[in-house]
Each structure stands twice: as structure tokens, then as C-alpha cells.
Amino acid sequence: VNMTDSNATGLPPGWEVRHSQSKNLPYYFNPTEKNSRWEPPSGTDIEKLKLYMARYHSTSGLVTDGAQAPGKIRALHLLVKHNQSRRPSSWREAEITRTKDEAMSIIQGYEDRIKRGEVSLGELALTESDCSSARKRGDLGYFARGDMQKEFEDAAFALKPGQISGVVDTASGLHLIERIE
Numbered sequence: 001v002n003m004t005d006s007n008a009t010g011l012p013p014g015w016e017v018r019h020s021q022s023k024n025l026p027y028y029f030n031p032t033e034k035n036s037r038w039e040p041p042s043g044t045d046i047e048k049l050k051l052y053m054a055r056y057h058s059t060s061g062l063v064t065d066g067a068q069a070p071g072k073i074r075a076l077h078l079l080v081k082h083n084q085s086r087r088p089s090s091w092r093e094a095e096i097t098r099t100k101d102e103a104m105s106i107i108q109g110y111e112d113r114i115k116r117g118e119v120s121l122g123e124l125a126l127t128e129s130d131c132s133s134a135r136k137r138g139d140l141g142y143f144a145r146g147d148m149q150k151e152f153e154d155a156a157f158a159l160k161p162g163q164i165s166g167v168v169d170t171a172s173g174l175h176l177i178e179r180i181e
């Protein structure tokens, strides 16, 4: 693969790969046509593109086409802890004193807003989640069965990519889960 030519990624003429900071994802942009898309424009040589991405993207940030190890999924979650949580403390609040019932009404309010499309789970997790993954919009990365608490795992693996769970109760607190891969 001649990676020095101007069209290093083998994209059709006029197209270039850019990087979306907010989603930490590559996207495809055509300045002349002034349009952009998440999927590579047709005719792209996927092998060349993967080489390009591997060369220009740190592998940790490399978003694959879901070609992660089989049996692994990726999900975001929003956690509301309460005074019975295993660790009733978080980056948001040194000592979490709300009751489980209060946590339930809080997270049900979030669930309504997310499912009405008013806000995304990731956006809400950023400010409201009691998990330290909040700073990554709740992104837990890829995980397999056996990695997470059982109730969380069962709920997450029951989702299809793009789906959002109902309220999931674990020793950590109450969660909403959005499976993304």
C-alpha cells in the first residue's frame, strides 16, 4: 500500500477522513460536496483504510467496525448510587446519602428524558453518573461475560446495539445501560 500518495486512504476523489472529537470516531468528509458521513464512501479500500487508521490513530482510540473479539460488547451506562450502594461515594459526592427510593425516582426521571429523545444517555452520564466512567460519557469500553456484576452483564448482553435498558439494580446502585457495539 503506497501510503505516501495524496489519497492515502484510497477514498474516492474529494473525500477525506476526519476525526470527530466529541464521539472519538473517524468520519468521512467531502469539502466540495459539503457533506459528511460516518460510513466510508463506497469504493473505499477497507484494508488500506484500516492501515491508515492503525497508522494515524492510537490503537486504544481505534474504533473498529465491531470486529472486537467475539463475545465482547461495548456499552455506556449512567449510575445513580444510594446509601445502600457498595461504595456510597463518587466523584460527584463524597458521601452519598440519598435512599434507594430517591435514587429510583431520579433515574426514572433520566430514563424518561432519554427515551423521549430530550438528551442522550452519554450526555447525561457526563454530569449525573456516580461512576468514574462519567468523564467518558459512561463508556465502559468492550467487556465480556464475567467482567461485570451479573445483573449488569445480563441486562447489557440482552440489548441489541443501540438499545437502552430499563433500570438495572446492582450492588453499585441503579443503572441505565446503552449498548453501542
Ligand SMILES: Cn1nc(-c2ccccc2)cc1C(=O)N[C@H](Cc1nc2ccccc2[nH]1)C(=O)O
Pocket (backbone or CB within 6 Å): 077, 079, 087, 130, 131, 132, 133, 134, 136, 139, 140, 141, 148, 149, 152, 170, 172
Ligand atoms: C467498571 N468500571 N469502569 C469504570 C471506568 C471506565 C472507563 C473510564 C473510567 C472508569 C469505572 C468502573 C466502576 O466499577 N465504577 C464504580 C461504579 C460501577 N459499578 C459498576 C457495575 C457494573 C458496571 C459498571 C459499574 N460502575 C465506581 O466508580 O464506584
